[in-house]
Amino acid sequence: xxxxxxxxxxxxxxxxxxxxxxxxxxxxxxxxxxxxxxxxxxxxxxxxxxxxxxxxxxxxxxxxxxxxxxxxxxxxxxxxxxxxxxxxxxxxx
Amino acid sequence: xxxxxxxxxxxxxxxxxxxxxxxxxxxxxxxxxxxxxxxxxxxxxxxxxxxxxxxxxxxxxxxxxxxxxxxxxxxxxxxxxxxxxxxxxxxxxxxxxxxxxxxxxxxxxxxxxxxxxxxxxxxxxxxxxxxxxxxxxxxxxxxxxxxxxxxxxxxxxxxxxxxxxxxxxxxxxxxxxxxxxxxxxxxxxxxxxxxxxxxxxxxxxxxxxxxxxxxxxxxxxxxxxxxxxxxxxxxxxxxxxxxxxxxxxxxxxxxxxxxxxxxxxxxxxxxxxxxxxxxxxxxxxxxxxxxxxxxxxxxxxxxxxxxxxxxxxxxxxxxxxxxxxxxxxxxxxxxxxxxxxxxxxxxxxxxxxxxxxxxxxxxxxxxxxxxxxxxxxxxxxxxxxxxxxxxxxxx
Numbered sequence: 231x232x233x234x235x236x237x238x239x240x241x242x243x244x245x246x247x248x249x250x251x252x253x254x255x256x257x258x259x260x261x262x263x264x265x266x267x268x269x270x271x272x273x274x275x276x277x278x279x280x281x282x283x284x285x286x287x288x289x290x291x292x293x294x295x296x297x298x299x300x301x302x303x304x305x306x307x308x309x310x311x312x313x314x315x316x317x318x319x320x321x322x323x
Numbered sequence: 324x325x326x327x328x329x330x331x332x333x334x335x336x337x338x339x340x341x342x343x344x345x346x347x348x349x350x351x352x353x354x355x356x357x358x359x360x361x362x363x364x365x366x367x368x369x370x371x372x373x374x375x376x377x378x379x380x381x382x383x384x385x386x387x388x389x390x391x392x393x394x395x396x397x398x399x400x401x402x403x404x405x406x407x408x409x410x411x412x413x414x415x416x417x418x419x420x421x422x423x424x425x426x427x428x429x430x431x432x433x434x435x436x437x438x439x440x441x442x443x444x445x446x447x448x449x450x451x452x453x454x455x456x457x458x459x460x461x462x463x464x465x466x467x468x469x470x471x472x473x474x475x476x477x478x479x480x481x482x483x484x485x486x487x488x489x490x491x492x493x494x495x496x497x498x499x500x501x502x503x504x505x506x507x508x509x510x511x512x513x514x515x516x517x518x519x520x521x522x523x524x525x526x527x528x529x530x531x532x533x534x535x536x537x538x539x540x541x542x543x544x545x546x547x548x549x550x551x552x553x554x555x556x557x558x559x560x561x562x563x564x565x566x567x568x569x570x571x572x573x574x575x576x577x578x579x580x581x582x583x584x585x586x587x588x589x590x591x592x593x594x595x596x597x598x599x600x601x602x603x604x605x606x607x608x609x610x611x612x613x614x615x616x617x618x619x620x621x622x623x624x625x626x627x628x629x630x631x632x633x634x635x636x637x638x639x640x641x642x643x644x645x646x647x648x649x650x651x652x653x654x655x656x657x658x659x660x661x662x663x664x665x666x667x668x669x670x671x672x673x674x675x676x677x678x679x680x681x682x683x684x685x686x687x688x689x690x691x692x693x694x695x696x697x698x699x700x701x702x703x704x705x706x707x708x709x710x711x712x713x714x715x716x717x718x
Contacts, residue, residue, distance in 0.1 A: 245613060249603035265703060272555040272646060272702040276544025278606035300558075301606045 231303045234285065237310055238292045250284030253295060253314055280306060282318050324491060325370070325498045328505060334531035335363045335503075337685055338523050339538060340510050340546060342366030343375040344486070345663050345670065346538035347493035347504070348678020349685065354500035356679075357686040362502045363532075364494075365525060367509035371490030374540045377608075377640035378671040379563050379585060379597040380486045381576055383420050385440050385447045385478040387432075387713040390696030391649065392443045397693060398676035399480050405675060409492030413484045414590055418575050420481020421455060422715070425470040425581040432712050433476035446479040458575055467624040470581055481576050483587050483595075489674055513549040513660070520550075520659030536661045536685055538677075541606070541641020543664040550657045554665070555702055556643045560601040561668050562614040564637035566629075568592035582621040583716045593635070596622060599716050600642060600668065608639040642667045647707035648714050652681065652697040653690040661685050662699060668714065 235241045256270045275281065278301035286293045295309040295318065309318060337353060339346045342364045353359040366372075382402055384395035406413040424430040433449045440447035451474045456464055458477070465471045494504055505527070512524040513535060522531045537546045541558050573588040583599045598618040601611070615637055623630055644667045645651060651665035663681045666673070680691035690698060696708045 252604075268703045268705065269553060273553040274555055274557045276554070276556045276558055276643070277548055278545075278558075281604075283604075300604045303605055303607060303609075 231298075231305060234296070234305065235308060236287045236292065237294050237308050239287055239290055242287065246288055248286045248288050250286055250293070253282040253284060253318065282309075324495055325504050328503050331363065331505060331508070331525065331528050331530050332503070336361040336532070337534045337536065338362075338530065338532045339364045339536045340523075341373070341537070341539040342370045342490070342494065342504055342506065343373045343538065343540065344371065344490050344493060344674035345666070345677045345681070346536065347490055347497055348674050349536055349538065349663065349681045350497040350502045350504075351493045351500075352678045352682035353686060354497055354502050357682055359686055360501035362497070363530065364497070364502060364504045365508045365510055365523070366504065366506045369506050370494050370504065371487050374640040374642070374666070374670060375490045375674070376487055377563065377638055378486060379587070379595050380483045380671060381420070381585065381587065381715070382482040382484060382672040383478055384445050384480065384672075385420065385422070385436055385476060385713065387436050387439060387710055388649070388696065388708050389439065389443065390708050391710050391713060392439055392445055394676060394693050394697075395672060396443060396445050397679070398673050399482075401675035401679065402482065402484070405489075405492065409496055411488055411492045411495070413488045413492065415482060415484045416590065417480060417482045418587065419458065420478040420576040421458060421578065422476040422478070423455065423472050423577065423579040423581075424474050424476070425466065425472060425579065427473070429580060430474050433474065436476055436713060440478070448477050450475050450477045459573075459577065461572060461628070462577070462625050463627055466579075466582065467627070470624065483576065483589070486671060493674075493678065510546065510549075513546075515550060515657065518656075518658055520657065534659045534661065534685055536663060536681060538663040538681070540664075540666055540670065541643050543643045543662075550655075550660050552655055552657060552660075554651055554699060555646050556651065556665055558604055558606055558641050559644055560605050560608060560639045561597070561642045562601065562610060562637060562639040563595065563597040564615060564618065564634050565596070566594040567633045567635050569594070569632060577625070578715045579621070579625065580714075580716050582624055584618065584621045584625065585715045586622065594629075594632070600644070601639075606641060608641065610637045610639055644668075646702075648710040649708035650697045651699050652677070652694045653684055653699065654688065655699055665697075669710075
């Protein structure tokens with residue numbers, strides 16, 4: 231992956247972007263157990279696979295979502311940040 | 324150098340996944356110190372082909388937390404007579420280790436580390452700019468004018484060693500004591516019964532065992548999936564590169580957190596150089612031009628006379644990173660499944676002490692006292708072992 235297609239700025243070199251980690255939907259803090267909460271705080275999906283990730287185009291400060299295969303380093307799709315609220319395709323709530 | 328075994332036995336007392344330095348060291352001490360010789364070390368590639376052969380070979384104990392300092396100090400102690408133990412030249416070379424400080428806040432961290440180190444009997448000192456210049460006469464003290472060196476943490480026992488020989492030494496020592504090393508043997512599953520380990524499935528057949536040690540560096544999450552354990556470990560590549568050989572001019576090991584560089588010169592004259600982690604998750608060991616350009620420019624800030632020296636090779640390894648930059652070791656909620664993981668960018672120096680402590684843990688079923696700060700359950704207790712301040716560069 232050398233170029234990322236930004237939903238706002240089009241194709242730009244990957245060096246213009248910052249990685250913000252996987253999109254992670256947390257449990258309800260009012261009802262979850264302590265173990266569920268600490269797992270949400272610390273645990274990560276470390277294995278390779280297709281993941282939704284936060285990325286930021288640094289120059290324009292624009293945050294968006296990439297669907298990327300972390301084994302092959304191939305971008306499969308990009309989504310506006312609002313997609314997190316409206317439900318990403320196939321994302322587990 | 325190693326016996327070849329045509330087939331796996333039906334069962335072993337202990338199965339170790341990963342024939343890198345850590346896995347082989349554990350096998351060695353299990354056989355030598357604990358009399359457990361019916362051990363299989365399974366390796367999907369070849370001996371020492373993972374991060375054992377991909378690191379920049381720096382050995383030091385100038386850490387930040389008491390847990391870390393005690394642990395790595397024991398490792399440095401074990402390194403001293405390891406070559407003798409193995410009857411193999413590890414090219415262990417004590418050089419002295421400078422962690423350069425370019426800002427007041429970095430100097431403050433160096434003083435903090437020096438005081439913690441000295442408290443535990445580790446030889447580290449916060450030193451001023453003049454001391455640095457005497458120790459490294461060829462360095463540009465202004466670093467190109469934009470990052471003047473104010474001082475450093477000087478760690479006298481800092482050393483380098485020949486990393487492949489470490490894996491070979493431990494492997495040969497284990498092999499001679501009856502441990503079976505099976506290369507080209509990939510683990511495909513771990514069988515559990517009632518929350519206990521009962522066996523391991525591999526590409527060369529299934530074996531029965533009640534104890535499994537996972538020592539697979541950047542592949543840890545994939546093995547953890549087999550036993551349904553969750554950890555904070557995440558994987559980023561770490562790259563390194565080496566220059567053409569030049570005449571000896573750099574005796575000490577130099578680290579600059581601000582410039583994201585660590586460098587030493589090998590006995591062959593090559594400069595071995597490393598920098599920060601790659602910036603995003605990736606399960607590939609590809610190399611990038613960005614890395615060579617960035618690291619070279621920072622090397623030239625410190626040593627401008629290297630501008631005509633060629634870079635010969637570059638490579639990458641997969642780092643299993645943790646949020647507090649400390650490893651995750653010891654027993655796990657799955658009975659019989661032991662973890663030696665989370666070794667991120669700092670695992671090579673710990674090879675001997677990991678073998679010692681994990682062999683004790685596997686043999687007795689209880690965590691060795693030296694690894695109590697590194698257990699998997701520290702996250703649920705929110706009691707992290709913050710070692711980020713002692714990472715060689717700001718990853």
